[in-house]
Amino acid sequence: MAEKPMWEQIGAGFVQHYYQQFDSNRGLLADLYTEASCLTWEGQGFQGKNAIMEKLTNLPFQKIQHSITAQDHQPTPDSCVISMVVGQLKVDDDPVMGFHQLFLLKNIDNKWICSNDMFRLALHNFG
Amino acid sequence: MGDKPIWEQIGSSFVQHYYQLFDADRTQLGAIYIDASCLTWEGQQFQGKAAIVEKLSSLPFQKIAHSITAQDHQPTPDSCILSMVVGQLKADDDPIMGFHQMFLLKNINDAWVCTNDMFRLALHNFG
Numbered sequence: 001m002a003e004k005p006m007w008e009q010i011g012a013g014f015v016q017h018y019y020q021q022f023d024s025n026r027g028l029l030a031d032l033y034t035e036a037s038c039l040t041w042e043g044q045g046f047q048g049k050n051a052i053m054e055k056l057t058n059l060p061f062q063k064i065q066h067s068i069t070a071q072d073h074q075p076t077p078d079s080c081v082i083s084m085v086v087g088q089l090k091v092d093d094d095p096v097m098g099f100h101q102l103f104l105l106k107n108i109d110n111k112w113i114c115s116n117d118m119f120r121l122a123l124h125n126f127g
Numbered sequence: 128m129g130d131k132p133i134w135e136q137i138g139s140s141f142v143q144h145y146y147q148l149f150d151a152d153r154t155q156l157g158a159i160y161i162d163a164s165c166l167t168w169e170g171q172q173f174q175g176k177a178a179i180v181e182k183l184s185s186l187p188f189q190k191i192a193h194s195i196t197a198q199d200h201q202p203t204p205d206s207c208i209l210s211m212v213v214g215q216l217k218a219d220d221d222p223i224m225g226f227h228q229m230f231l232l233k234n235i236n237d238a239w240v241c242t243n244d245m246f247r248l249a250l251h252n253f254g
Binding site: 036038040043045069070072074075076077078080082084086098100102104106115116118120122123 | 163165167170172196197199201202203204205207209211213225227229231233242243245247249250
């Protein structure tokens with residue numbers, strides 16, 4: 001049986017780590033970002049590790065649980081890895097909601113960090 | 128009132144053009160891809176302009192209309208543009224469905240081409 005391509009291993013490894021960390025203690029996500037990282041969270045832009053971490057740690061919920069429905073990974077021309085995730089999440093006692101997230105991963109000093117991150121709730125996906 | 132950042136102008140123009148073309152005549156989408164482009168369509172991978180256009184042209188519907196709910200754009204460290212779209216689509220007489228798509232755009236010889244494209248229907252976003 002063939003092994004998964006490298007970019008798929010890297011992408012899937014990152015995605016698993018990201019959501020496990022987000023759900024248990026999102027304050028520890030800082031290692032995944034650098035000063036050059038960008039996050040767009042529900043349409044709002046945040047630049048750099050500090051601003052990103054401030055946004056994530058101040059999200060107004062106590063408990064959160066992500067469930068991944070599907071994830072896709074591709075290599076980019078500039079040797080990055082791009083990962084797209086479709087899933088559901090449950091926050092505190094709110095109803096389950098769909099979400100969509102995208103990560104661009106770059107290898108810096110032998111470590112894969114997230115240079116670009118975009119998150120949207122799938123709020124309008126009802127006919 | 129400030130102008131939108133350049134990456135947002137390029138990203139939104141591309142997105143508008145892509146869906147207009149897709150809905151009018153998707154066999155014409157070849158111009159936006161190159162031989163190094165990758166498409167992941169509902170989990171299936173396609174490499175290169177020819178394979179991508181073949182997949183899109185042979186999708187089993189006559190009519191399609193996309194409606195964009197939200198789009199986000201960011202510049203990447205390698206001077207590319209990353210665009211994420213959340214929306215709804217209607218194919219033939221099927222019920223409206225949500226979809227998620229992402230594009231990585233690269234400037235090659237003064238033209239913005241799509242090097243990476245990922246599409247997923249939002250089929251599992253019901254609690």
